[in-house]
Amino acid sequence: MATIGDVARVAGVSRSTVSYALSGKRSISGDTQRRIQAAIAELGFTVNAGARALATAQTMSIGLLSQFHQDEFAPAMLQYIRSVCDAARQLGYDVLFVTDGDGAGAVKRITSSNQVDGVVLLDVTHADPRVAPLRAARQPGALIGLPSDTAGLDVFDLDFGESARMLVDHLYGLGHREIILISPPEHVFERGGAYGWRFRDAAIERAGRYGIRIHPHFGESQQPAIGVNINAVLDARKSATAMIVHNDATVAALPIVLQARGVRVPDDLSVASLYSRDFGRIFSLPYTAVESSPDKLGRLAVQQLVRRILDPDQAGPTVVKFIAPELMDRGSTT
Amino acid sequence: MATIGDVARVAGVSRSTVSYALSGKRSISGDTQRRIQAAIAELGFTVNAGARALATAQTMSIGLLSQFHQDEFAPAMLQYIRSVCDAARQLGYDVLFVTDGDGAGAVKRITSSNQVDGVVLLDVTHADPRVAPLRAARQPGALIGLPSDTAGLDVFDLDFGESARMLVDHLYGLGHREIILISPPEHVFERGGAYGWRFRDAAIERAGRYGIRIHPHFGESQQPAIGVNINAVLDARKSATAMIVHNDATVAALPIVLQARGVRVPDDLSVASLYSRDFGRIFSLPYTAVESSPDKLGRLAVQQLVRRILDPDQAGPTVVKFIAPELMDRGSTT
DNA sequence: CTGAAAGCGCTTACAG
DNA sequence: CTGAAAGCGCTTACAG
Numbered sequence: 001m002a003t004i005g006d007v008a009r010v011a012g013v014s015r016s017t018v019s020y021a022l023s024g025k026r027s028i029s030g031d032t033q034r035r036i037q038a039a040i041a042e043l044g045f046t047v048n049a050g051a052r053a054l055a056t057a058q059t060m061s062i063g064l065l066s067q068f069h070q071d072e073f074a075p076a077m078l079q080y081i082r083s084v085c086d087a088a089r090q091l092g093y094d095v096l097f098v099t100d101g102d103g104a105g106a107v108k109r110i111t112s113s114n115q116v117d118g119v120v121l122l123d124v125t126h127a128d129p130r131v132a133p134l135r136a137a138r139q140p141g142a143l144i145g146l147p148s149d150t151a152g153l154d155v156f157d158l159d160f161g162e163s164a165r166m167l168v169d170h171l172y173g174l175g176h177r178e179i180i181l182i183s184p185p186e187h188v189f190e191r192g193g194a195y196g197w198r199f200r201d202a203a204i205e206r207a208g209r210y211g212i213r214i215h216p217h218f219g220e221s222q223q224p225a226i227g228v229n230i231n232a233v234l235d236a237r238k239s240a241t242a243m244i245v246h247n248d249a250t251v252a253a254l255p256i257v258l259q260a261r262g263v264r265v266p267d268d269l270s271v272a273s274l275y276s277r278d279f280g281r282i283f284s285l286p287y288t289a290v291e292s293s294p295d296k297l298g299r300l301a302v303q304q305l306v307r308r309i310l311d312p313d314q315a316g317p318t319v320v321k322f323i324a325p326e327l328m329d330r331g332s333t334t
Numbered sequence: 335m336a337t338i339g340d341v342a343r344v345a346g347v348s349r350s351t352v353s354y355a356l357s358g359k360r361s362i363s364g365d366t367q368r369r370i371q372a373a374i375a376e377l378g379f380t381v382n383a384g385a386r387a388l389a390t391a392q393t394m395s396i397g398l399l400s401q402f403h404q405d406e407f408a409p410a411m412l413q414y415i416r417s418v419c420d421a422a423r424q425l426g427y428d429v430l431f432v433t434d435g436d437g438a439g440a441v442k443r444i445t446s447s448n449q450v451d452g453v454v455l456l457d458v459t460h461a462d463p464r465v466a467p468l469r470a471a472r473q474p475g476a477l478i479g480l481p482s483d484t485a486g487l488d489v490f491d492l493d494f495g496e497s498a499r500m501l502v503d504h505l506y507g508l509g510h511r512e513i514i515l516i517s518p519p520e521h522v523f524e525r526g527g528a529y530g531w532r533f534r535d536a537a538i539e540r541a542g543r544y545g546i547r548i549h550p551h552f553g554e555s556q557q558p559a560i561g562v563n564i565n566a567v568l569d570a571r572k573s574a575t576a577m578i579v580h581n582d583a584t585v586a587a588l589p590i591v592l593q594a595r596g597v598r599v600p601d602d603l604s605v606a607s608l609y610s611r612d613f614g615r616i617f618s619l620p621y622t623a624v625e626s627s628p629d630k631l632g633r634l635a636v637q638q639l640v641r642r643i644l645d646p647d648q649a650g651p652t653v654v655k656f657i658a659p660e661l662m663d664r665g666s667t668t
Numbered sequence: 669c670t671g672a673a674a675g676c677g678c679t680t681a682c683a684g
Numbered sequence: 685c686t687g688a689a690a691g692c693g694c695t696t697a698c699a700g
Binding site (some may be wrong): 001044046047048049050051053059061064068073074075078082086089094095096097098100109110112114115138222223224226227255256259260278281282283284 | 335388395408444446617
């Protein structure tokens with residue numbers, strides 16, 4: 001394995017000159033430049049990332065923490081993972097991907113050992129145990145999902161309240177006066193998934209303002225429970241003309257469940273939901289929905305994180321940014 | 335940030351003694367041990383991973399290369415990613431997760447810069463451009479998927495030939511004499527996805543031996559093309575009584591497509607496929623299928639990789655291991 | 669435009 | 685049982 005010393009020897013210059021030629025941090029004469037390039041090519045030299053990290057105190061890696069709870073729907077998670085990875089690479093960072101069951105311990109481990117320059121937390125809940133250790137870390141952190149205390153961390157999330165209002169408005173405008181709402185599973189609420197109640201509370205509040213009826217129910221996270229649940233809800237709410245589904249697992253199974261029941265959309269029931277374009281494609285979903293924008297959220301989080309890594313002072317105070325929802329009309333409401 | 339020198343000073347010992355206390359590589363007196371532990375606790379010291387890596391030439395990280403081709407079905411990929419991450423962590427390794435479009439370049443980058451101790455390649459194709467740079471690397475590599483040249487690398491994959499034979503045998507045993515086979519999309523074959531032809535060729539060979547008819551067709555990777563395709567195939571093969579689906583995207587959409595067409599399974603058509611238990615759960619799939627065992631494959635690959643990292647000599651010659659398929663009867667054939 | 673030297677934070681023979 | 689010192693492969697003031 002060639003080192004910078006080998007390159008220096010072959011090129012007949014000092015190690016510092018090679019280093020500067022590599023970084024471009026000071027000007028090098030054309031001849032020296034050429035000899036160094038030739039030596040690098042001859043030896044197949046690549047800078048040792050660990051040694052550079054030790055000298056510069058920059059690893060050029062960010063940590064990405066993702067957990068796979070059983071009440072969560074993995075395919076939706078993947079959208080965020082992809083966008084974070086892509087954004088990181090584009091900015092020159094590698095991604096240390098951590099899926100430990102003990103998320104708080106993992107945050108502590110990778111930050112205190114200086115394995116990463118910053119950390120992105122996915123699917124952050126209200127009382128997320130990963131948040132405190134991240135706040136205590138030397139490195140900056142960016143969250144996707146809203147914790148109770150956002151101090152010292154940049155937070156990005158979809159505006160779930162506005163999303164709910166947008167969907168209620170949409171259905172109200174079409175004349176619906178009784179709506180079923182399928183929320184995330186009860187476990188998600190218990191675990192502190194704030195997006196659950198942010199959406200539900202806003203929907204209820206909005207419906208109340210219009211004087212229309214809304215029936216909130218918890219969703220299920222797996223088949224066949226999903227089908228059983230939806231059928232029970234539909235049996236109990238026969239006069240409802242529309243359904244808002246705010247749950248990935250349920251909406252993914254919904255076409256099957258409704259077809260089996262003989263419910264035609266939108267003729268018998270209007271359906272509106274919240275998911276990403278890619279998610280909809282993967283599950284062949286035909287529903288009008290608020291775009292959940294995982295690609296945008298991942299990108300924003302990484303960009304802000306890197307900004308803060310590069311210049312902690314200039315990045316300014318931490319932000320809590322809710323991105324505006326966008327309704328994709330796919331004709332499943334009438 | 336406390337260093338090992340700070341700990342040594344506070345504990346009143348030398349840095350080497352602290353290091354040995356940490357590693358347990360030589361015995362330390364009880365009293366010294368205690369003073370060091372106290373100093374570590376007081377300072378909140380954690381070993382700097384980069385410095386340790388530089389000194390030991392071990393990063394304790396492995397690279398995981400995954401690509402998201404548009405003709406591939408991301409949810410299936412996730413199964414492998416999860417199992418590799420879990421297995422790595424269990425063995426004390428972190429995962430550098432790389433999704434670069436330029437896979438060959440990424441392999442070169444992370445290996446030549448010594449960012450990882452070994453590399454796992456996912457979804458390896460026949461002429462995979464990532465294989466050559468990995469073979470040329472200092473670090474060992476483990477592949478999931480079969481390349482044309484396996485020299486110097488450990489390879490793990492499902493036995494797709496045996497899987498196909500198992501499914502044909504199963505249907506033949508139930509009396510079927512004309513079978514439709516949906517293979518992966520044509521792009522996958524062109525890209526060199528060997529699992530496509532390994533499965534198809536074996537199925538055709540087996541069917542030929544029994545003297546039964548089999549109609550191979552390419553699948554599609556997205557809706558609505560999947561539905562159009564399946565309908566066209568069923569129109570063209572009206573006398574077929576069974577269908578084998580060897581394509582994630584198609585099988586995921588199949589319940590919808592068949593229900594829309596009014597085809598009941600297994601009454602009108604027997605259906606058998608190949609996917610993992612988790613995948614089936616996510617898509618509510620009711621089909622008898624060969625278990626694709628992503629968890630097992632990921633674990634095997636990582637275990638072998640780590641064995642080779644720890645003792646390259648003792649790990650023996652590289653292996654090509656096809657794991658035996660297992661049929662999960664879910665009652666979709668008759 | 670270039671070099672010699674110190675330093676990043678560890679580990680590990682070598683000595684005692 | 686413990687310490688002093690060299691070394692891992694870089695970067696970057698400091699000097700000229």
